[in-house]
Amino acid sequence: MHQFTPRGVYELDKRTGERASHAIGHVFMMTGASPNTELLERCVALDARGFIKTGADLTAEELAAARWPLSRPPHLYETSLPGVFAAGDVRANSVKRVASAVGEGSICIQLVHKVLAE
Numbered sequence: 878m879h880q881f882t883p884r885g886v887y888e889l890d891k892r893t894g895e896r897a898s899h900a901i902g903h904v905f906m907m908t909g910a911s912p913n914t915e916l917l918e919r920c921v922a923l924d925a926r927g928f929i930k931t932g933a934d935l936t937a938e939e940l941a942a943a944r945w946p947l948s949r950p951p952h953l954y955e956t957s958l959p960g961v962f963a964a965g966d967v968r969a970n971s972v973k974r975v976a977s978a979v980g981e982g983s984i985c986i987q988l989v990h991k992v993l994a995e
């Protein structure tokens with residue numbers, strides 16, 4: 878938690894209770910990186926923080942637990958559910974930038990066509 882004062886930034890680490898203050902004039906804040914994936918918990922494999930695992934990030938154990946039914950491994954950005962893809966911030970290990978989210982989405986469209994042709 879950060880509190881901004883005219884003299885700088887007051888910081889409280891909620892996990893450790895550690896307090897600190899910094900004489901900082903300008904701050905770039907990036908908040909909100911908490912994936913809303915509870916509804917997917919029993920559908921696709923998620924990492925420990927709830928981001929959706931895809932492609933080569935899926936381990937053999939995760940694919941076995943998900944009962945991956947195909948002889949091929951998941952495509953790039955394909956989840957543990959065949960034909961279901963994830964793109965952008967919600968995807969585990971994604972770059973968390975607008976351009977990459979858009980790019981991943983466009984790649985997914987190509988891969989959806991590939992899956993439909995299988």
Ligand SMILES: Cc1cc2nc3c(=O)[nH]c(=O)nc-3n(C[C@H](O)[C@H](O)[C@H](O)COP(=O)(O)OP(=O)(O)OC[C@H]3O[C@@H](n4cnc5c(N)ncnc54)[C@H](O)[C@@H]3O)c2cc1C
Pocket residue numbers: 906907908909910913964965966967972973974975976978
């Ligand atoms: C403070 C901040 C600053 C940033 N600055 C930059 C920057 O300068 N440059 C840059 O490239 N990137 C920046 N980013 C990152 C960038 O915003 C993200 O990488 C990008 O928006 C990811 O796009 P996305 O479509 O994957 O996810 P999002 O843009 O988060 O879109 C996901 C959408 O899904 C909706 N949603 C969530 N759950 C559900 C549900 N259950 N049902 C239906 N809809 C749902 C959400 O409401 C949201 O509209 C910044 C991010 C933050 C938080």
